[in-house]
Amino acid sequence: MPRYLTMIHIEEQNAPAEANGPEFDERMGALFEEITKAGVMLDTAGLAPTSEGTRVTWSGGKLRYTDGPFTESKEVIGGYSIIQAKDKAEAVEWAKRFLQVHPEHWTVTAEVREIAED
Template sequence: MPRYLTLIRIDEQKAAAFEADPGFEERMGALFEEITKAGVMLETNGLKPTSEGVRVKWAGGALSLTDGPFTEAREVVGGYAMLQCKDMAEAVEWTRRFLATHPVGWEVGAEVRQFDEAPQLPSA
């Protein structure tokens, strides 16, 4: 079955003010239990804020490093999920359900992309 990467996008400036409603953790826990039992969820996690990150860029034959926070970026990747689904429609449906568990006042987006299942580099 194909694998999909869901990148959770947030605006860090706005997200700092988000407060969970009383049922948020229960809704999220129920969804995670369901998606795990369905054999769809391979891995998921949130990411530390960009203030703790570093951007590495290759351009013009040179590497550059930029310490966070990345204030010029409106949206950043705040987390991810690796899913194994029968097709893109199923991956999008699980992602839609994940986003719908969040409180109404939050702004959270996602990008769903299928892995290119080309041969992997050998591990050392």
């Protein structure tokens, strides 16, 4: 079965400041339990803020290092998952369900891409 990487894009500067709340945590926990029991979830995690990151760029035969935060970025990757699904449609369905757990006032985007297997 193919594997898919889902990258969760957020607008870090506009992310809701309030805590998620117990209802959100319960809904997310139930979804993660379901996807794990279905044998689909291989790995998932949220990422630390860009202020704790470093970008390494190779250009013109030289390396350049830039410490975060990366203010020029409107969207950043705030988390990821790696799942194993029968096809892209199933992977997108899981991503849709993940997004629908979030409160309506949030803006979260999921990019689903198949992992190239050689």
